[in-house]
Amino acid sequence: MSTPALSIRGLRKAYASGTEALKSVDLDIASGEIFALLGPNGAGKTTLISIVCGLVRATSGEVLVEGKHWLNDYKGARRRIGLVPQEMNIDVFEPVWNTVAFSRELFGLPRNDAHIEQVLRDLTLWDKRKNILKDLSGGMKRRVMIAKALAHEPDILFLDEPTAGVDVELRKEMWAMVRLLREKGVTIILTTHYIEEAEEMADRVGVINKGELILVEEKAELMKKLGRKTLHLQLAEPLSDVPPALQDWKPRLSDDGLTLTYDFDRHAERTGIPSLLAAMRDAGIAFKDLDTKQSSLEDIFVGLIHGGVK
Numbered sequence: 236m237s238t239p240a241l242s243i244r245g246l247r248k249a250y251a252s253g254t255e256a257l258k259s260v261d262l263d264i265a266s267g268e269i270f271a272l273l274g275p276n277g278a279g280k281t282t283l284i285s286i287v288c289g290l291v292r293a294t295s296g297e298v299l300v301e302g303k304h305w306l307n308d309y310k311g312a313r314r315r316i317g318l319v320p321q322e323m324n325i326d327v328f329e330p331v332w333n334t335v336a337f338s339r340e341l342f343g344l345p346r347n348d349a350h351i352e353q354v355l356r357d358l359t360l361w362d363k364r365k366n367i368l369k370d371l372s373g374g375m376k377r378r379v380m381i382a383k384a385l386a387h388e389p390d391i392l393f394l395d396e397p398t399a400g401v402d403v404e405l406r407k408e409m410w411a412m413v414r415l416l417r418e419k420g421v422t423i424i425l426t427t428h429y430i431e432e433a434e435e436m437a438d439r440v441g442v443i444n445k446g447e448l449i450l451v452e453e454k455a456e457l458m459k460k461l462g463r464k465t466l467h468l469q470l471a472e473p474l475s476d477v478p479p480a481l482q483d484w485k486p487r488l489s490d491d492g493l494t495l496t497y498d499f500d501r502h503a504e505r506t507g508i509p510s511l512l513a514a515m516r517d518a519g520i521a522f523k524d525l526d527t528k529q530s531s532l533e534d535i536f537v538g539l540i541h542g543g544v545k
């Protein structure tokens with residue numbers, strides 16, 4: 236395997252308050268991949284990013300950027316990384332061009348107007364380069380944040396909850412933007428609460444909970460391995476409750492009493508469907524229609540956080 240863009244080994248962080256935000260995390264990120272780090276509030280996502288970006292000091296463990304030990308080459312490693320933080324850290328009275336170009340200067344790099352122009356063009360901000368940030372839409376301001384993080388030509392880009400609180404249209408626009416960046420060879424690590432975002436974009440998904448990386452998996456593999464299906468039965472007559480005869484299958488009844496939903500493992504030898512249908516027939520419960528649906532990554536995620544990996 237070629238050298239990972241990023242290697243994290245035994246990373247631990249205990250804050251002075253005593254909170255163990257990270258408990259020995261190991262993770263390799265391949266060059267050019269989009270990796271989504273999923274986790275509930277307080278799972279340790281921001282702490283992980285902050286350590287890799289040099290904003291927070293780890294209690295122990297190591298971080299290698301393109302095979303180089305981070306601590307031996309802090310400046311070099313940091314230059315390879317761009318960070319788009321959750322909070323917008325921009326001066327709203329500055330023009331777009333200055334904001335982005337200044338970010339590059341902060342890394343002590345020589346001026347490179349051609350690169351800044353390319354970044355602004357890629358992010359469709361070129362026409363707005365002279366506008367002050369205050370006059371831009373929310374979506375454009377977010378793009379300026381990305382442009383700032385790309386100004387010093389990093390190979391790895393961290394996006395900390397890139398679409399938190401934005402509308403659906405803007406979220407889709409951001410996704411398109413991230414894909415374009417990947418096509419240009421940037422390795423992307425994003426944290427998100429939105430399962431849909433990971434499902435839509437990531438090559439691999441990591442699930443972090445209470446400071447522990449409980450799962451790292453190819454997204455497609457994850458869906459296949461843990462994917463459960465749901466059977467929906469449209470009943471001929473409404474039920475007021477799930478009848479005792481069906482309790483073994485733990486089906487859920489919709490509020491209107493007209494739909495029974497049953498989760499099953501499509502890889503299991505016995506899905507439980509024939510016996511459920513037989514029990515319904517014996518109990519005199521007729522249905523008009525039935526269909527099955529693949530569980531989403533969201534269902535898998537909720538199952539992992541609350542029930543552990545089976």
Ligand SMILES: Nc1ncnc2c1ncn2[C@@H]1O[C@H](COP(=O)(O)OP(=O)(O)OP(=O)(O)O)[C@@H](O)[C@H]1O
Binds near residue numbers: 274
């Ligand atoms: N500076 C700090 N001092 C003390 N505890 C902290 C500090 N920063 C974070 N924590 C704690 O560490 C844990 C992990 O927090 P972190 O912000 O990394 O989680 P997160 O997954 O990014 O959460 P969110 O999705 O809400 O941003 C939490 O329990 C949090 O309260």
